[in-house]
Amino acid sequence: MKILVATKNKGKAKEFQSMFENLGVEILSLNYIEGSPDVEETGVTFEENAILKAETISNQMNIPVIADDSGLEINALEGRPGVYSARYAGIHKSDEDNMKKVLEELQDVEDNNRDAQFVCALAFARPQKETLVVKGECKGQILREKRGSEGFGYDPIFFLPQLNRSMAELAKEEKNKISHRAIALEKLKKLINEEDLLWEKP
Ligand SMILES: O=c1nc[nH]c2c1ncn2[C@H]1C[C@H](O)[C@@H](COP(=O)(O)OP(=O)(O)OP(=O)(O)O)O1
Ligand SMILES: [Mg+2]
Numbered sequence: 496m497k498i499l500v501a502t503k504n505k506g507k508a509k510e511f512q513s514m515f516e517n518l519g520v521e522i523l524s525l526n527y528i529e530g531s532p533d534v535e536e537t538g539v540t541f542e543e544n545a546i547l548k549a550e551t552i553s554n555q556m557n558i559p560v561i562a563d564d565s566g567l568e569i570n571a572l573e574g575r576p577g578v579y580s581a582r583y584a585g586i587h588k589s590d591e592d593n594m595k596k597v598l599e600e601l602q603d604v605e606d607n608n609r610d611a612q613f614v615c616a617l618a619f620a621r622p623q624k625e626t627l628v629v630k631g632e633c634k635g636q637i638l639r640e641k642r643g644s645e646g647f648g649y650d651p652i653f654f655l656p657q658l659n660r661s662m663a664e665l666a667k668e669e670k671n672k673i674s675h676r677a678i679a680l681e682k683l684k685k686l687i688n689e690e691d692l693l694w695e696k697p
Pocket of ligand 1: 502565582613649650674
């Protein structure tokens, strides 16, 4: 079976591929589809943007589609960068630029006030069916400098106290057990299972 994930983010696509591997599901991302449009993320919540991305592509292609809208919420910054995580330092800026901006903004913030969470909303849109939406979170703290080289995005500056490592110091199998994305995906799988059970009733 193949599932389309409506993302152009290669880091995300890899993680979905890895999380679906044991189920024998192949993940395709929008990078495989020529001329697929950038869906504008006009929502103000992760859920809204995930629904927007999933439903737009599902309607266009008439197939089931999963979309992921995710980001980093930092308590000392009142939840920023939040839904603007991908474009925090500007539209054409890189993960490096985004991390640099966060580290600069937190320069004078004490160690005990650097709590943050990664958030992931997943939407599963299908032709003629209601869209399923779930959310997962992963709590940690913002480091003062980058650590590790795995993962993507803000992983190098995100510290997991219980593991005493940054997210970028985890092997992908480890990250894919505890991440906001993994937690959301578990919830989505449960919802799909429950739905199937409902349909099977006489
Ligand atoms: O596990 C993660 N580890 C580190 N950083 C992460 C993670 N998950 C999301 N993030 C960051 C990356 C990006 O700055 C933003 C997502 O933005 P978001 O709009 O959902 O994705 P995107 O624009 O890169 O790709 P797309 O919209 O095509 O799925 O949050
Ligand atoms: Mg995006």
